Amino acid sequence: MTRITAWRRHPLARYAVLILALSLVGMVYAAFVQAGKPADAALAAGKVDDVAAGRSLFVQHCSSCHGMNAQGTTTAPTLVGAGAAAVDFQMSTGRMPAANPGAQAPRKPPAPWVDETTTRQVAAYVQSLGGGPQVPGAEQVDPATGDAGKGGELFRANCIQCHNWVGAGGALTQGKYAPNLNEASPTQIYEAMVTGPQAMPVFNDSTITPEEKRSMIAYITQVRAQKDPGGFGLGRIGPVTEGLVAWIVGLTALALAAIWITAKKRQKS
Known part of the structure; x- marks a missing residue:
């Protein structure tokens, strides 16, 4: 008992207790975080194995533009933090992989190697690099x-x-x-x-x-499922096409009317 009392009165005792308490708090916090928050890759892909498969696909099909580690190049931006939702959007709409870099990647049929599984795998890999928006349920x-x-x-x-x-x-x-x-x-x-x-x-x-x-x-x-009341929506672009059609049709009608009136007058004379 005397030894314990003497140890408690030692000048370094308070620091030892503080270090021990901080270590315990850190261990408990880490345990709760790991138990309550699975890896972003698992959330995005459904299984962690998709990350490895996604990296393999990424290196094969995407790294030439985005870099071996998706860090970005002068051709394409970094994907770190882009998230699984960005990958799913770009690949499912056929915008990526892009055949020819330009002002904007158009929507097109997906590449032959792109399907639901490969898209999920690449999305899981990108999600594992730094989080970001995930694919909605x-x-x-x-x-x-x-x-x-x-x-x-x-x-x-x-x-x-x-x-x-x-x-x-x-x-x-x-x-x-x-x-x-x-x-x-x-x-x-x-x-x-x-x-x-x-x-x-x-x-x-x-x-x-x-x-x-x-x-x-x-x-x-x-x-977009509504039918156009007039029967022809003109692409639904709005007043530009509507005004153009009205102008062309109106001018044509006026010209024909003028020709008809002139012809009638000539016949009478």
């Missing part, structure tokens, strides 16, 4: 659970400047353009909002909540 993008009316208000406030009021798309500057949304799936629309591909800004959850995103998806999928 089916319940997050279900149009049936969204409010199309509210979604229309949000779409008109944030998107029609580029995508047109029905998502028909439009031209931007420097050779870029807002793509047509008619072919985009609900998942791809959600992924585009959270990742901001190419010229599109990022709409994170603090800007537009997940519920509001789902309502916007409901509006987009509903309005």
Whole structure:
């Protein structure tokens, strides 16, 4: 007992107790974090094995532009922190791998080696490099659970400047353009909002909540299924094509009317 009392009165005793307490707190915290938060790669891919397979595919098909470790090059940006959602969007829409670098990668059929499995694997690898937005679940993008009316208000406030009021798309500057949304799936629309591909800004959850995103998806999928009351939508581009058609048809009608009236007068004389 005397030895314990003497040890407690030693000048270094308080420091030893402090170090021991900090070590215990660190160990307990680490245990809780590992138990409650699986690796981002596992969350993105469904199984950790996908990361290794994804890296192999990445090195084979993507590293020539993005670098061996996805650090980016002068040709393509870094993918560290891009997230699985960005990979899923780019690969599922055929924009990546890009055949010819340009102002903007167009939507096209996916490459022959790209399917649901390989896309998931590459997405898992990219997610493991530094987190980022993950692929949304089916319940997050279900149009049936969204409010199309509210979604229309949000779409008109944030998107029609580029995508047109029905998502028909439009031209931007420097050779870029807002793509047509008619072919985009609900998942791809959600992924585009959270990742901001190419010229599109990022709409994170603090800007537009997940519920509001789902309502916007409901509006987009509903309005593109509507039939045009006039019978011909003229591409749904808006007043540009409508004005052009009105101008051409109107001028043609006036010219024909003038010719007809002149011909009638000549016959009478």
